[in-house]
Each structure stands twice: as structure tokens, then as C-alpha cells.
Amino acid sequence: MSTGLTGAGIFVGGGGEGYRQPQELLLKAGNRHGLIAGATGTGKTVTLQVLAEGFSAAGVPVFLADVKGDLAGLAAAGSETGPLHEAFRKRAATIGHDLSYRACPVTFWDLFGEQGHPVRTTVTEMGPLLLARLLDLSEAQEGVLNIAFHLADAEGLALLDLADLRAMLVHVGERAAELKLRYGNISAESVGAIQRQLLILENQGAAQFFGEPALDLADMMTLAPDGRGRVNILAADRLMSSPRLYATFLLWLLSELFEDLPEVGDPERPRFVFFFDEAHLLFDDAPKALMDKVEQVARLIRSKGVGIYFITQNPADVPEDILGQLGNRVQHALRAFTARDQKDLKRAAETYRPNPRFDTETAIREVGTGEAVTSFLEPKGVPGMVERTLVRPPQSRLGPLEAGERAALRAASPLGAKYDQAVDRNSAFEILTARTQKAGAEAAAADTATAGGAAAKLEFNRARRFEAPQPKPEAPRRPAGSASRSDSIAEVFGKSLARQLGSKAGQQIVRGVLGSLFKAR
DSSP: OOOSEETTEEEEEEESGGGOEEEEEEGGGGGGOEEEEOOTTSSHHHHHHHHHHHHHHTTOOEEEEESSSOGGGGGSBOOTTSTTHHHHHHHHHHHTOOOOOOOOOEEEEETTSSSSEEOOBOHHHHHHHHHHHHHTOOHHHHHHHHHHHHHHHHTTOOOOSHHHHHHHHHHHHHTHHHHHHHHOOOOHHHHHHHHHHHHHHHHTTGGGTBSBSOOOGGGTSOBOTTSOBOEEEEEOTTGGGSHHHHHHHHHHHHHHHHHHSOOOOSOSSOSEEEEEESTHHHHTTOOHHHHHHHHHHHHHGGGGTEEEEEEESOGGGSOHHHHTTOOEEEEOOOOOOSHHHHHHHHHHHHTSBOOTTSOHHHHHHHOOTTEEEEEOBOTTSOBOBOEEEEEOOOSBOSSOOOHHHHHHHHHHOTTHHHHSSOBOOSOHHHHHHHHHHHHHHHHHHHHHHHHHHHHHHHHHHHHHHTOOOOOOOOOOOOOTTOOOTTOOHHHHHHHHHHHHHTSHHHHHHHHHHHHHHHHHO
16 A cells, blocks of 8 residues: 655655656655645645645644645545546556555544634733734734733733633723833723724634633644554634634644744654645734744744645745745746736746756746646755656545534544533633622622711711700699798898889889989999
């Protein structure tokens, strides 16, 4: 049975006169990155499938994104009753290849958890740089996001999902005046703008991407029982409706590999190979900080045994600094309909080591479906001479799986018990909510106590104000015409004198007494 391997390399196809000269990608150079380019319908998917099969057969785990749904066929063997069998048989005979069919060991993943095991990461692991790119934030808004991350770390508030991040942003906004002197201005407008972008992201389904259990990269870098590398396929057909989320996720995955894996130098074969389909999405409108990050990862990750292969329509989609690091290249046909297309075609041809037998630019324009212009690194790391190559047929099925086939493979995967059920542990949202509720309860209790004291005082004052006056004790009644026994001699004399003054004689006495008194003065 053919494995797609030829000694120390992956057999990609036949080149040279009559297509009988084997063209292979050396496993030792597999971590030196690569490019698969070409117009729509020229055979890029078949080439990607052939390379994935070859790496898997060599015991190298693979990750790839299935943008159109047709790469899922890697999980099933091709068939002699298939519609393309006869064409494949003739191509195999032309290049001297022993055609046989077999499936690859495949694990299906899906950010939305529908067509594979859910892929999750935490907000903290994503980090403010990638998250700002994902949310398309301005510089000021990115600054506020960085403050939220820093404060969460300082106060031990875990940012796991979008609910945690939203709660943290509210917390930062409420403490803006306090934090201003330490971190700078935090405007309510910036906080509000980030919250709106998070809402948009959540409506796109990204809320399921943030949370736990987070993806353990070791679960992707495993081998099947027969020693072949596991092929991890990300269902990306729905994900492509959110291209920024797609590009950010793949860049996050690369960054995690870069940070987690140890240095291994130049191994005999890669430890992991990463295929980035629709690569232009990574670079479209990317800020300089992000471009620097991509370039850094692409330049340094090969020393950790990871190979990156970009799949795109035009090599011009990849920045020059990164394009120069792609040592293994498969260039399918480019169509030059406009002046810009012709310029891109010329630039693409100039990046290859010339072959005196043909003109590279003409070959790139003329190669048919299933044929490509290839250049693979030689044993000493020197770019190989460009060659017209007829790509070998894939061993796995070319095309999508039936829903029942995919479901059966997913049910048989041992990773379902680990990832299929989400976990929501105590984190920033729960901690801040508990603080708010506690503060609210304490404030309510204080208000109740204050209100109770005021009500009691008010009631006390009201009682005093409206208290009925107590009646004075009545003096005992005396019999009419009788004098009280308690009357003193002076009172009796005064009363008698008053009665006398009421008479005429009395008045004369008073005048006589008073007159003598004043005269004496």
C-alpha cells in the first residue's frame, strides 16, 4: 500500500520530462513553512489534502481549517466506485504512483460546537492585543482594554468568558476617577464602545469560543494507535461569515503554539504542521503591531518544530517579509486578466529558482487543473529548481462527509467527554456581582436602620406635640358666704378694707392718707 512517502520525504507528484521525476517535500524541511497558491478551481484543495496525508503518514499531527466543507473527506477512504477514480488512476499511472485508498485518523473541531468538539479559550489567554484586533478597537479603546486586563490581574479576577470581560469593563468605568491618576483617562465613551463591539461579537456566536474547558494543544498533537499523526479539522464554513474571528482564532492558535512549545532546533520531521486556508484574511487591514506579531511567530516558530503553510489565491496576499520565509511552494495557475494580475504573476515567477527548460511565468499561466509549478527545499536548505509537477491523487475521499458519518466519528472520539460540556466556574463576573450585591444589601440595611430611627423619632415628637393636656386639680368648694379656713389675717383684713373703700367714707379716708404721704415728701 502506498503511503505517500518516499524515503525521507512526502511524494507530492511527478515532474520533469513525462512527469516521471518524483517531486517530494523533505520531512526535515517540513518546518521551513510553505505556500499553496492558485486561482479558484486549479487544485489547491487536492494539494493541501495530499500534503496533510503525507505528514500524517510520517507521524506528524496536522491542523487545517475546512473552509468549504470538502476537506472532511480526509476522514474517509477514497473509492474505486467514485466519480474521479478513473481520472485518478490515469494520473497515477502517468507519474508512476501506486494508487491506493485509505482514510486518515481525524478529529473534528468547531468553534460553535456543531460539527465537532467545541474549541474554547479564555479571554485572558486571548490577550488584549488579539482581542483588540478582533473587536476592531481604536487606540484609545485598546488602552482601556489593557487597563481592564491589568486591573483584573492585579485584583485576582479571572477573565474567562465575555460576561467576565463585560463585568470588568463596568468595574473599570465605575472606578474611572480613582484609576485616572494611575493608568490615565478612562472615558465612559470608550467603555461603551468596547461593550457595543462585544455585543456584536456575541451576536456572531463568538460567546461560545470564550470559556472553559479551554483547548489543550496537547490534545491536537497526538498520534493514532497505528503511529500516524492525527489530522485536526476545524469546521470553518460557518466561521467564514465572521472573517475577523476566523483570522484571530488561527493567529491565537499559532501564538499558543509559539509560547507553549520548547525549542527543538531542526528536527528530522516537524512536531506539528499548520495549514492556514484563506490566508489573506490574516493580513487584510491588520495593524502594524499585529503584523509584527505574525512575522515574529512565522520567523521563530520553526525552531520549535512547527511548520506553517499558507493557502491563498495569490502570493501577493502574503506580506513580503513573511513570503520570504516560505521555503516549500506549490503554485497552481494564476489568471492574468488585468494589469495588476500580470504584475502579480511576474512577481510570483521571480521568486522561484529558474529552470532552463521553460519560462516560469509562462508555466504558471498555462498549468492545468491538478498541475502546478513546484519548488521544494533541498537537503542543504537551498530552494529547489522550479518544476512543472502533476500532483498525485489523494488517498482519502475528495469531497465532504455525510452528516451521519461525521456524527459517528465525533461520537467515537475520546475527547468528547473532556470538551463537549462547558464549565462555568467562579470568575470575574461572579465575584464582582457578589460584591455589588453585598454592597447593595449593606446599603439597604443602613438605609433601613436610618429610616427606622428617623421614624421612631418622628413618632416620638408627634406624640409629644399632640399629647392631651392634663387637667389641673380642682380646689375644694366652699359653702357660699363662708371664708376659707386657710385665709390669713392679712387676707381677711385686705378683703374688709376693699369693701370699705367701695363706700364714700372709705374713699375719703384713702384721699386723706395718700395726701398726707405726698405732702410729707
